[in-house]
Every structure is written in C-alpha cells, then in structure tokens.
Amino acid sequence: MDISVVIPTYNRANLLPKAVKSVLEQNHQSIEIIIVDDLSTDNTKEVIASFQNEKIKYVVNSRAKGANGARNTGVLMAKGKYIAFQDSDDIWLPTKIEKQLKYMEENTEVDMCFCSLNIDDFSRVVPNRKVESEEIHAQLKRGNFISTQTIFVKAEIAKEILFDEKLMRFQDWDFCLRLSEKYKVHHIDEVLAVAEVQNDSIGKQVNQAEALKQFFDKFPDLKDENLITKSFQHFVVSHRDKKNGNMFLSNIHYAKYFSYQFIDKVFNRRNRL
Structure with a gap:
C-alpha cells in the first residue's frame, strides 16, 4: 500500500x-x-x-x-x-x-x-x-x-x-x-x-477575527511580519474594539486593515498568490 x-x-x-x-x-x-x-x-x-x-x-x-x-x-x-x-x-x-x-x-x-x-x-x-x-x-x-x-x-x-x-x-x-x-x-x-x-x-461558521486572534496568539511574531499579517492584526483589533462598543477606534483599525491590504497589492503584486 x-x-x-x-x-x-x-x-x-x-x-x-x-x-x-x-x-x-x-x-x-x-x-x-x-x-x-x-x-x-x-x-x-x-x-x-x-x-x-x-x-x-x-x-x-x-x-x-x-x-x-x-x-x-x-x-x-x-x-x-x-x-x-x-x-x-x-x-x-x-x-x-x-x-x-x-x-x-x-x-x-x-x-x-x-x-x-x-x-x-x-x-x-x-x-x-x-x-x-x-x-x-x-x-x-x-x-x-x-x-x-x-x-x-x-x-x-x-x-x-x-x-x-x-x-x-x-x-x-x-x-x-x-x-x-x-x-x-x-x-x-x-x-x-x-x-x-x-x-x-468551517470558514463560514467560525468568526474570522476570533480565529485570527487565536492563530496570532500561537504565532505572535507573525503580527508584524509583513503588510498582510499587519492588516490581519488590525482586523482583529477592529473586531475587538467593535465588540467593546468603541466604534471610533474600530473604524480606525478597519481603515488601517484596508490600507495595508491596498499597499501590499500595489507594491507586492508579484508576491501575491
């Protein structure tokens, strides 16, 4: 076999x-x-x-x-x-x-x-x-x-x-x-x-922000590894602030999430898979 x-x-x-x-x-x-x-x-x-x-x-x-x-x-x-x-x-x-x-x-x-x-x-x-x-x-x-x-x-x-x-x-x-x-x-x-x-x-049932937080808790160095993982971290924090009722901070982190994604798309186009 x-x-x-x-x-x-x-x-x-x-x-x-x-x-x-x-x-x-x-x-x-x-x-x-x-x-x-x-x-x-x-x-x-x-x-x-x-x-x-x-x-x-x-x-x-x-x-x-x-x-x-x-x-x-x-x-x-x-x-x-x-x-x-x-x-x-x-x-x-x-x-x-x-x-x-x-x-x-x-x-x-x-x-x-x-x-x-x-x-x-x-x-x-x-x-x-x-x-x-x-x-x-x-x-x-x-x-x-x-x-x-x-x-x-x-x-x-x-x-x-x-x-x-x-x-x-x-x-x-x-x-x-x-x-x-x-x-x-x-x-x-x-x-x-x-x-x-x-x-x-699973991808549709599990909250993505909570799953990412759990993942980054296991691999903390990844949070600041590159633009993509930095964007993911801001996504996590945005979700946390929203959950705590702080919509102002939540929107700021959500904007940073999109900004890092956009910058990576522009400058790291060849690296994207």
Whole structure:
C-alpha cells in the first residue's frame, strides 16, 4: 500500500459520495481510504457501507473532536508510505494521486508536495502561479495558499506534525507553516483538486477575527511580519474594539486593515498568490 487517504466527515452524507468516488476513481489504486466520522447524526454510516469497497476503512470517533481531531485519528491509523487528505465535500481529478506520487518518488528529498486548487464558488485557482520551494515558508508567513485537500506528505512527517486540535480555523495554514519550517515542500503547478465551498463550512461558521486572534496568539511574531499579517492584526483589533462598543477606534483599525491590504497589492503584486 502506497498511500493512505484521510477523509474527516460530520453530517455530510449527501456530499460524501462524490468525494469518496473521486478518490476511488484515481488512476493509482494502491491506496487505503480512512473515513473518520466525528459522531455524525445523519446516515453517513449507511452511505459509506453502500460503497462495499475493501479499500475503505470507516471509524467513528469516541468523542467529537472536530475536523482537526478527525484528521489526526486518520493520520495515526494510516499504514501508507504517504498520506493525502480529502475533504468530504470536495473532489480530486483522476490523476492527482498518480502525479503527486510520481513527483515524490522522483524527488526523494522532498517531504511534502501540494497541487493547485480550483475554488469553484470563486472561479479562481490557488495559488495562481508556480511557487518555488525556496519561497514557500516565507510566503506562508504572509498567509495560506496550501489547502488541506492538496497536501501529499510522507506519513512519518504527518504523524510528527499533526493538526492542532485547539484551532477553530486555519488548521491547514498552521500545519504547513510548522512543516515548512523544518522540511522541504514543493508545489506542483497544476490544478488537481476542486473545492466547493458549502454554507456550513468551517470558514463560514467560525468568526474570522476570533480565529485570527487565536492563530496570532500561537504565532505572535507573525503580527508584524509583513503588510498582510499587519492588516490581519488590525482586523482583529477592529473586531475587538467593535465588540467593546468603541466604534471610533474600530473604524480606525478597519481603515488601517484596508490600507495595508491596498499597499501590499500595489507594491507586492508579484508576491501575491
């Protein structure tokens, strides 16, 4: 078995079949699929059973751990040489695993590779250009451009890094930032995955300012790292002041947030992903 595919899910019985089918239809078939159910209350179990496929391993968390905890359950169960992550509402193109495996086997010094992602709702590709290996960590200090479902990583490294189960959001940013600090990451400049943003996705449910504050509490040096993260910090402070009823200060920080974003867009156009 070459690859373990980890799919966390929670009440996505209506969407899960499409995601699982896109994994089962991969050109490369030496895989196991670990679906980790975070205590769903819908008919997820029946939907998975309907596949009747020996490649699929279905496990239910003993307690609700969130998407990060569900991914970690899958990572620790994985028996493959490499681990790839799929989300229960996204799809992979048929050549994704084949091309990422080939790249890793031909470039053995690389510890993780990722592909480009087509975000369907926004009709855009992330990242929007080739990201050279020597710039990846620095670019991650500006913001995230590596989505979980594009990651293909050596299993022993995934089991070392793991996902931070305390984070309410930005788990992929945190995972890649920590990993790229110690290990070699490469970008395959080709769209091999498609994301379909749902109304109940974490990004739409969790307050962005609160999630950014939590992220910066973990990485305090990032607050002043560059124009982008400075803008994020002003966004956080603006939200805090608004919550405290100080609309004057809130508006000032919100204006600074837009100003830093605009300046970066003008002067760092080539760096934007």
